[in-house]
Amino acid sequence: NAGVTQTPKFRVLKTGQSMTLLCAQDMNHEYMYWYRQDPGMGLRLIHYSVGEGTTAKGEVPDGYNVSRLKKQNFLLGLESAAPSQTSVYFCASSKLGNEQFFGPGTRLTVL
Amino acid sequence: RKEVEQDPGPFNVPEGATVAFNCTYSNSASQSFFWYRQDCRKEPKLLMSVYSSGNEDGRFTAQLNRASQYISLLIRDSKLSDSATYLCVAPRAGGFKTIFGAGTRLFVKA
Numbered sequence: 001n002a003g004v005t006q007t008p009k010f011r012v013l014k015t016g017q018s019m020t021l022l023c024a025q026d027m028n029h030e031y032m033y034w035y036r037q038d039p040g041m042g043l044r045l046i047h048y049s050v051g052e053g054t055t056a057k058g059e060v061p062d063g064y065n066v067s068r069l070k071k072q073n074f075l076l077g078l079e080s081a082a083p084s085q086t087s088v089y090f091c092a093s094s095k096l097g098n099e100q101f102f103g104p105g106t107r108l109t110v111l
Numbered sequence: 112r113k114e115v116e117q118d119p120g121p122f123n124v125p126e127g128a129t130v131a132f133n134c135t136y137s138n139s140a141s142q143s144f145f146w147y148r149q150d151c152r153k154e155p156k157l158l159m160s161v162y163s164s165g166n167e168d169g170r171f172t173a174q175l176n177r178a179s180q181y182i183s184l185l186i187r188d189s190k191l192s193d194s195a196t197y198l199c200v201a202p203r204a205g206g207f208k209t210i211f212g213a214g215t216r217l218f219v220k221a
Contacts, residue, residue, distance in 0.1 A: 035211075040119070040213065041213055042115070042198065042210075042211040042212050042213040042214060043155070043198070043211040045208065045209075048208065058208070090154055090155075098143075099145065099157045099160070100155075100157075100209070101157075102154035102155050102156070103154060104153070104154050105152075105153075105154055
């Protein structure tokens with residue numbers, strides 16, 4: 001089992017560009033999450049999903065969109081990147097809200 | 112008051128020392144709590160769950176104090192490899208949405 005995987009691992013964008021981060025899990029988990037982590041701050045929830053075809057806003061959803069067309073995949077999109085979105089992005093999945101398993105993260109820099 | 116609050120540290124301790132971290136939470140309805148460990152530039156990984164009766168796993172002990180609304184993590188006989196950031200996690204009311212503390216950094220020195 002690969003667990004939770006994220007692509008890409010690193011990305012540099014220019015302001016205004018768009019991109020999609022892909023998260024995949026092979027544990028058949030219902031719940032999936034996207035977080036961002038900034039220096040000195042905890043993980044902040046961007047969006048989450050409680051099942052295929054469902055998504056919901058977290059604490060900091062502005063500037064991001066998500067989709068969960070397949071149970072194993074959770075996509076995070078940035079339509080028009082801004083320097084404030086420079087961060088490390090972690091995807092996680094869990095069964096029924098229990099222990100969350102995290103992917104290795106995507107380091108995004110927006111210039 | 113933040114929903115989950117931790118002392119950011121850093122805690123600098125010698126090998127073999129005992130160190131304890133506390134984490135306060137504001138949602139009195141929270142039922143389940145966790146401690147995660149995060150190494151530098153890595154993803155968080157579950158260290159242990161925190162049960163009402165406490166939880167011990169080798170050198171690590173987690174306690175829950177509902178009256179004062181905090182959870183604690185005790186590390187005995189610290190090892191160099193324990194150096195990391197420790198995140199406490201509490202659920203929001205509703206269950207599946209969790210709040211992560213900002214983390215407490217621990218440095219264990221030889």
